[in-house]
Amino acid sequence: MSNLLSAKDIEKISYEVLKQSKSLGVFPTPVDNIVKYCELQVREDIDISKIHSSYLSKANDALQRALSKVRGLLDRSQKEIFLDLSQLKERRSFVKLHEVGHQILPWQKDIHDVIDDDDDSLSEDVHEEFEVEANYFASITLFQHDLFSYELNKLDLSIESSMHLAKTFGSSIHAALRRYVEHSKKRCALLVLKNISPKGQFVKCDLKSKFQSDKFTKTFGQILIPDTLGYTWEFVKDYYFQKKFKKNGSITLSTENGEADFTYQFFNNGYNAFVFLWPIGEKKTAKTKIILTEARSI
Numbered sequence: 001m002s003n004l005l006s007a008k009d010i011e012k013i014s015y016e017v018l019k020q021s022k023s024l025g026v027f028p029t030p031v032d033n034i035v036k037y038c039e040l041q042v043r044e045d046i047d048i049s050k051i052h053s054s055y056l057s058k059a060n061d062a063l064q065r066a067l068s069k070v071r072g073l074l075d076r077s078q079k080e081i082f083l084d085l086s087q088l089k090e091r092r093s094f095v096k097l098h099e100v101g102h103q104i105l106p107w108q109k110d111i112h113d114v115i116d117d118d119d120d121s122l123s124e125d126v127h128e129e130f131e132v133e134a135n136y137f138a139s140i141t142l143f144q145h146d147l148f149s150y151e152l153n154k155l156d157l158s159i160e161s162s163m164h165l166a167k168t169f170g171s172s173i174h175a176a177l178r179r180y181v182e183h184s185k186k187r188c189a190l191l192v193l194k195n196i197s198p199k200g201q202f203v204k205c206d207l208k209s210k211f212q213s214d215k216f217t218k219t220f221g222q223i224l225i226p227d228t229l230g231y232t233w234e235f236v237k238d239y240y241f242q243k244k245f246k247k248n249g250s251i252t253l254s255t256e257n258g259e260a261d262f263t264y265q266f267f268n269n270g271y272n273a274f275v276f277l278w279p280i281g282e283k284k285t286a287k288t289k290i291i292l293t294e295a296r297s298i
Contacts, residue, residue: 028170047085101137157284187216191275203240221256
């Protein structure tokens, strides 16, 4: 958040909503209770992804593209939220809170009566101010402010810990991994990859996003890595051989402060691949040991 005053205001509103809706400290975060407290209703009987198809034959190309991307819609006048119900449950929870943010942040009330949100406005890379604010409200509310860091600090340095946190708070693994790295006191980083290769060919990946903990950046600066990664990269090979999970990978990476050796874990959820890494020698154990009985594909 670039506007510190706005961030503090959103944090205060979010905390009061969690507290007054009796959701603070309840796990997973009871998103539907929060929606109800904010006097909104989710229309589970209407799937906006299916409504779109009835209009597509009448729409021009630009409108078709817009309609096909809408994931959530807030009708402010009727106090109703509509969702693309084909999204995974965890993704729908974030979209609900995003729409709640549009409704409950008082300085946003003068904007349109109907607000539609697509993959772009729900992305962490969005720059439009009101969308950034709604995303920030959704994130800190879903992860319950400092409670996420409190739970994080009990756990060791691993993707399994992020999976545990995702289950605890009711988020996607992607969102929990990102927040884990951004709030970790250890030196760690996350690369998010997308396979862009034609079927049957050697895998080539786009680097969708990169996140680093503050301590990681202080030590190494930024990881120096291209936007497109070929088969010579070890974790791209993991992608090619369709590995679901890899615990003990090792790789040498260039950083702004020179080359360094890292341990990495690889996880493929079917949509993206995640490379979670830390420097060799970083202490990773904690008091609480996580044992996963089933990997979640979120």
